[in-house]
Amino acid sequence: xxxxxxxxxxQETTSSALLVNGxxxxxxxxxxxxxxxxxxxxxxxxxxxxxxxxxxxxxxDLHFFCGEHSNWRDGEEDDMPGPASVINSxxxxxxxxxxxxxxxxxxHLKKLEWHDLKAMGxxxxxxxxxxxxxxxxxxxxxxxxxxDDDDMVExxxxxxxxxINLTRRGSDENCMFKLLLTVPTRLRLDAVGSLDEEGExxxxxxxxxxxxxxxxxxxxxxxxxxxxxxxxxxxxxD
Numbered sequence: 001x002x003x004x005x006x007x008x009x010x011q012e013t014t015s016s017a018l019l020v021n022g023x024x025x026x027x028x029x030x031x032x033x034x035x036x037x038x039x040x041x042x043x044x045x046x047x048x049x050x051x052x053x054x055x056x057x058x059x060x061d062l063h064f065f066c067g068e069h070s071n072w073r074d075g076e077e078d079d080m081p082g083p084a085s086v087i088n089s090x091x092x093x094x095x096x097x098x099x100x101x102x103x104x105x106x107x108h109l110k111k112l113e114w115h116d117l118k119a120m121g122x123x124x125x126x127x128x129x130x131x132x133x134x135x136x137x138x139x140x141x142x143x144x145x146x147x148d149d150d151d152m153v154e155x156x157x158x159x160x161x162x163x164i165n166l167t168r169r170g171s172d173e174n175c176m177f178k179l180l181l182t183v184p185t186r187l188r189l190d191a192v193g194s195l196d197e198e199g200e201x202x203x204x205x206x207x208x209x210x211x212x213x214x215x216x217x218x219x220x221x222x223x224x225x226x227x228x229x230x231x232x233x234x235x236x237x238d
Contacts, residue, residue, distance in 0.1 A: 005202045006036070006180075015167040015177045019195055020202045022184040029067030029143070031184035033204075037065065037142040040180070044138050048097075059136050062093045066143035082147035083155040087120040090139065094127060101130055117155050121162035128166065128175055135175035139163065145183040153189075160191040 009018040022033040044061035064086045091109070095101065105126060112119045128137065141163075147156050166177045181187065186203075195201050 006040070009178065009180065012178075013176070015169060015174070017164055017167045017179040017195060017200050018181070018202065019187060019192055019200060020180070020182040021186040021204065022182070023186065023204045024184045029146070031067075031143070033182035033184050034065060034067060034142050037063070037140050037180065037182045040138075041140050044140075056098070058132075058134050059138070060094065060097045060131075061138050061140070062090045063140040064089050064142070066141070066146045082152050083117060083159045084115045084120070086141060086144075087117060087124065087159060088114055091120065091124055091127070094124070094137075098131060098135075101127055105130065117158040117162075121158065125162070125166060128177060131175040133173055133175060136178065137175055138178045138180070140180045140182075142182045143184065144181060145185050145187050148188065157189055157191050160187075160189055161194075164191060164194055 005018065005020075009016060020033060020036070022031055024031060041061060041063040044059060048057040048059050048061060050057075066082065066086070069082070069085055095106070105123065109123050112123065114120070131137065144156065144160065147153075160181070163179050163181075167179050169177070192201070
Protein backbone atom coordinates (compact mmCIF):
# COMPACT_ATOMS: atom_id res chain seq x y z
CA UNK A 1 0.00 0.00 0.00
CA UNK A 2 1.52 3.28 -1.09
CA UNK A 3 0.97 6.32 1.12
CA UNK A 4 -0.37 8.66 -1.61
CA UNK A 5 -4.01 8.58 -0.48
CA UNK A 6 -3.01 8.98 3.15
CA UNK A 7 -0.70 11.87 2.31
CA UNK A 8 -3.49 13.64 0.42
CA UNK A 9 -5.80 13.17 3.39
CA UNK A 10 -3.16 14.64 5.69
CA GLN A 11 -2.36 17.55 3.39
CA GLU A 12 -5.95 18.74 2.93
CA THR A 13 -6.52 21.89 4.97
CA THR A 14 -10.22 21.20 5.54
CA SER A 15 -12.20 18.56 7.39
CA SER A 16 -12.19 15.29 5.50
CA ALA A 17 -12.77 11.55 5.77
CA LEU A 18 -10.87 8.56 4.43
CA LEU A 19 -11.95 4.92 4.61
CA VAL A 20 -9.26 2.33 3.89
CA ASN A 21 -10.56 -1.17 3.13
CA GLY A 22 -7.74 -3.66 3.63
CA UNK A 23 -9.24 -6.23 1.27
CA UNK A 24 -8.24 -9.31 3.28
CA UNK A 25 -10.56 -12.32 3.16
CA UNK A 26 -10.18 -12.77 6.91
CA UNK A 27 -8.03 -11.29 9.62
CA UNK A 28 -6.91 -11.48 13.19
CA UNK A 29 -7.39 -8.71 15.69
CA UNK A 30 -4.38 -6.87 14.25
CA UNK A 31 -3.69 -6.31 10.56
CA UNK A 32 -1.44 -4.27 8.26
CA UNK A 33 -4.12 -1.58 8.48
CA UNK A 34 -3.59 -1.53 12.24
CA UNK A 35 0.10 -0.82 11.60
CA UNK A 36 -0.72 2.17 9.39
CA UNK A 37 -3.15 3.57 11.95
CA UNK A 38 -0.77 3.00 14.85
CA UNK A 39 2.13 4.68 13.05
CA UNK A 40 -0.02 7.70 12.26
CA UNK A 41 -1.41 7.92 15.80
CA UNK A 42 2.11 7.74 17.22
CA UNK A 43 3.37 10.41 14.80
CA UNK A 44 0.53 12.73 15.78
CA UNK A 45 1.20 12.12 19.46
CA UNK A 46 4.84 13.08 18.95
CA UNK A 47 3.78 16.16 16.97
CA UNK A 48 1.64 17.31 19.89
CA UNK A 49 4.74 17.33 22.10
CA UNK A 50 6.51 19.89 19.92
CA UNK A 51 6.46 23.55 20.85
CA UNK A 52 6.59 25.36 24.20
CA UNK A 53 5.27 23.39 27.16
CA UNK A 54 3.10 26.30 28.31
CA UNK A 55 1.24 26.60 24.99
CA UNK A 56 -1.56 24.21 24.04
CA UNK A 57 -0.90 22.23 20.89
CA UNK A 58 -3.22 22.89 17.96
CA UNK A 59 -3.27 19.15 17.24
CA UNK A 60 -5.65 16.76 19.00
CA ASP A 61 -5.23 13.07 18.26
CA LEU A 62 -8.08 10.68 18.98
CA HIS A 63 -7.73 7.00 18.24
CA PHE A 64 -9.33 3.64 18.92
CA PHE A 65 -8.16 0.15 17.95
CA CYS A 66 -11.12 -2.22 18.03
CA GLY A 67 -8.90 -5.31 17.93
CA GLU A 68 -7.46 -4.28 21.29
CA HIS A 69 -10.95 -4.16 22.83
CA SER A 70 -12.34 -7.54 21.85
CA ASN A 71 -13.46 -8.79 25.28
CA TRP A 72 -16.79 -6.97 25.33
CA ARG A 73 -18.52 -10.07 23.92
CA ASP A 74 -17.55 -11.95 27.07
CA GLY A 75 -19.04 -9.35 29.37
CA GLU A 76 -15.69 -7.82 30.23
CA GLU A 77 -14.59 -4.17 29.98
CA ASP A 78 -17.47 -3.13 32.26
CA ASP A 79 -19.99 -4.63 29.83
CA MET A 80 -19.44 -1.74 27.42
CA PRO A 81 -20.30 -2.94 23.89
CA GLY A 82 -18.13 -2.13 20.88
CA PRO A 83 -19.53 1.07 19.31
CA ALA A 84 -20.32 2.55 22.73
CA SER A 85 -16.75 1.93 23.87
CA VAL A 86 -15.48 3.79 20.79
CA ILE A 87 -17.49 6.99 21.35
CA ASN A 88 -16.79 6.98 25.10
CA SER A 89 -13.06 6.60 24.50
CA UNK A 90 -13.02 9.42 21.94
CA UNK A 91 -14.82 11.73 24.37
CA UNK A 92 -12.44 10.87 27.20
CA UNK A 93 -9.40 11.54 25.01
CA UNK A 94 -10.84 14.86 23.83
CA UNK A 95 -11.51 16.03 27.38
CA UNK A 96 -7.99 15.02 28.39
CA UNK A 97 -6.26 16.89 25.58
CA UNK A 98 -8.20 20.17 25.74
CA UNK A 99 -8.76 21.81 29.11
CA UNK A 100 -10.99 24.77 28.23
CA UNK A 101 -14.40 23.27 27.52
CA UNK A 102 -17.50 24.90 28.94
CA UNK A 103 -18.22 23.49 32.39
CA UNK A 104 -21.93 23.14 31.61
CA UNK A 105 -21.15 20.77 28.72
CA UNK A 106 -19.05 18.56 30.96
CA UNK A 107 -21.75 18.47 33.63
CA HIS A 108 -24.30 17.51 30.98
CA LEU A 109 -22.02 14.71 29.80
CA LYS A 110 -22.06 13.20 33.30
CA LYS A 111 -25.85 12.88 33.11
CA LEU A 112 -25.85 10.86 29.89
CA GLU A 113 -26.08 7.09 29.63
CA TRP A 114 -22.76 5.78 28.31
CA HIS A 115 -24.55 3.42 25.89
CA ASP A 116 -26.70 6.17 24.29
CA LEU A 117 -24.87 6.50 20.96
CA LYS A 118 -27.03 9.36 19.70
CA ALA A 119 -26.60 11.46 22.84
CA MET A 120 -22.88 10.74 23.07
CA GLY A 121 -22.42 11.61 19.41
CA UNK A 122 -24.29 14.89 19.87
CA UNK A 123 -22.15 15.91 22.84
CA UNK A 124 -19.01 15.09 20.84
CA UNK A 125 -20.20 17.43 18.11
CA UNK A 126 -21.00 20.18 20.62
CA UNK A 127 -17.58 19.89 22.24
CA UNK A 128 -15.88 20.17 18.85
CA UNK A 129 -17.72 23.44 18.19
CA UNK A 130 -16.09 24.86 21.33
CA UNK A 131 -12.59 24.30 19.97
CA UNK A 132 -10.80 27.25 18.34
CA UNK A 133 -10.93 27.19 14.54
CA UNK A 134 -7.15 26.75 14.42
CA UNK A 135 -7.39 23.32 16.07
CA UNK A 136 -6.82 20.17 14.00
CA UNK A 137 -8.58 17.10 15.37
CA UNK A 138 -7.46 13.75 13.96
CA UNK A 139 -9.75 10.79 14.66
CA UNK A 140 -8.28 7.39 13.76
CA UNK A 141 -10.31 4.21 14.23
CA UNK A 142 -9.05 0.79 13.20
CA UNK A 143 -11.08 -2.39 12.88
CA UNK A 144 -14.71 -1.24 13.09
CA UNK A 145 -15.58 -4.23 10.93
CA UNK A 146 -15.11 -6.41 14.03
CA UNK A 147 -18.32 -4.86 15.39
CA ASP A 148 -20.34 -5.38 12.21
CA ASP A 149 -22.73 -8.12 13.31
CA ASP A 150 -26.44 -8.47 14.04
CA ASP A 151 -26.04 -7.37 17.66
CA MET A 152 -23.97 -4.25 17.04
CA VAL A 153 -24.69 -3.11 13.48
CA GLU A 154 -27.42 -0.60 14.40
CA UNK A 155 -25.18 1.22 16.86
CA UNK A 156 -22.25 0.93 14.47
CA UNK A 157 -24.28 2.64 11.73
CA UNK A 158 -25.11 5.49 14.13
CA UNK A 159 -21.48 5.90 15.12
CA UNK A 160 -20.05 5.95 11.61
CA UNK A 161 -22.80 8.24 10.30
CA UNK A 162 -22.13 10.73 13.10
CA UNK A 163 -18.37 10.71 12.58
CA ILE A 164 -18.72 11.25 8.83
CA ASN A 165 -21.20 14.08 9.41
CA LEU A 166 -18.63 15.80 11.63
CA THR A 167 -16.36 16.09 8.59
CA ARG A 168 -19.13 17.81 6.59
CA ARG A 169 -19.44 20.90 8.77
CA GLY A 170 -18.39 24.28 7.43
CA SER A 171 -14.77 25.10 8.25
CA ASP A 172 -14.93 28.90 8.64
CA GLU A 173 -15.70 28.85 12.35
CA ASN A 174 -15.20 25.18 13.21
CA CYS A 175 -12.05 23.25 13.92
CA MET A 176 -10.68 20.88 11.28
CA PHE A 177 -11.90 17.32 11.87
CA LYS A 178 -9.98 14.60 10.03
CA LEU A 179 -11.48 11.10 10.14
CA LEU A 180 -9.53 7.98 9.18
CA LEU A 181 -11.26 4.58 9.28
CA THR A 182 -9.16 1.51 8.52
CA VAL A 183 -10.46 -2.05 8.38
CA PRO A 184 -8.66 -5.29 7.51
CA THR A 185 -11.43 -6.52 5.20
CA ARG A 186 -14.22 -4.19 4.02
CA LEU A 187 -16.61 -1.98 5.94
CA ARG A 188 -20.08 -2.83 4.64
CA LEU A 189 -22.36 -0.22 6.18
CA ASP A 190 -25.07 2.01 4.77
CA ALA A 191 -23.36 4.94 6.49
CA VAL A 192 -20.25 4.72 4.30
CA GLY A 193 -22.42 5.12 1.22
CA SER A 194 -22.18 8.88 1.72
CA LEU A 195 -18.43 8.78 1.11
CA ASP A 196 -17.04 9.72 -2.29
CA GLU A 197 -15.70 6.48 -3.76
CA GLU A 198 -13.10 8.37 -5.77
CA GLY A 199 -11.60 10.55 -3.06
CA GLU A 200 -12.73 9.19 0.30
CA UNK A 201 -12.54 5.41 -0.10
CA UNK A 202 -9.33 3.48 -0.71
CA UNK A 203 -9.52 -0.22 -1.54
CA UNK A 204 -6.15 -1.86 -0.99
CA UNK A 205 -5.40 -4.47 -3.69
CA UNK A 206 -5.39 -8.07 -2.49
CA UNK A 207 -2.03 -8.56 -4.20
CA UNK A 208 0.44 -5.73 -3.68
CA UNK A 209 3.52 -5.37 -5.85
CA UNK A 210 6.80 -6.05 -4.13
CA UNK A 211 8.06 -2.88 -2.51
CA UNK A 212 4.57 -1.37 -2.40
CA UNK A 213 4.08 -1.68 1.35
CA UNK A 214 5.01 0.54 4.25
CA UNK A 215 8.14 0.16 6.29
CA UNK A 216 9.53 2.56 8.89
CA UNK A 217 11.77 4.39 6.42
CA UNK A 218 9.03 4.80 3.83
CA UNK A 219 6.73 6.10 6.55
CA UNK A 220 9.26 8.66 7.76
CA UNK A 221 9.80 9.92 4.22
CA UNK A 222 6.10 9.97 3.38
CA UNK A 223 3.18 10.35 5.76
CA UNK A 224 5.48 10.82 8.73
CA UNK A 225 7.03 13.86 7.09
CA UNK A 226 3.58 15.32 6.45
CA UNK A 227 2.76 14.98 10.15
CA UNK A 228 5.99 16.76 11.02
CA UNK A 229 5.01 19.61 8.71
CA UNK A 230 1.58 19.76 10.35
CA UNK A 231 3.28 20.08 13.72
CA UNK A 232 5.29 23.03 12.43
CA UNK A 233 2.13 24.63 11.09
CA UNK A 234 0.38 24.13 14.42
CA UNK A 235 3.21 25.84 16.27
CA UNK A 236 3.33 28.79 13.86
CA UNK A 237 -0.41 29.53 13.98
CA ASP A 238 -1.27 32.39 16.33
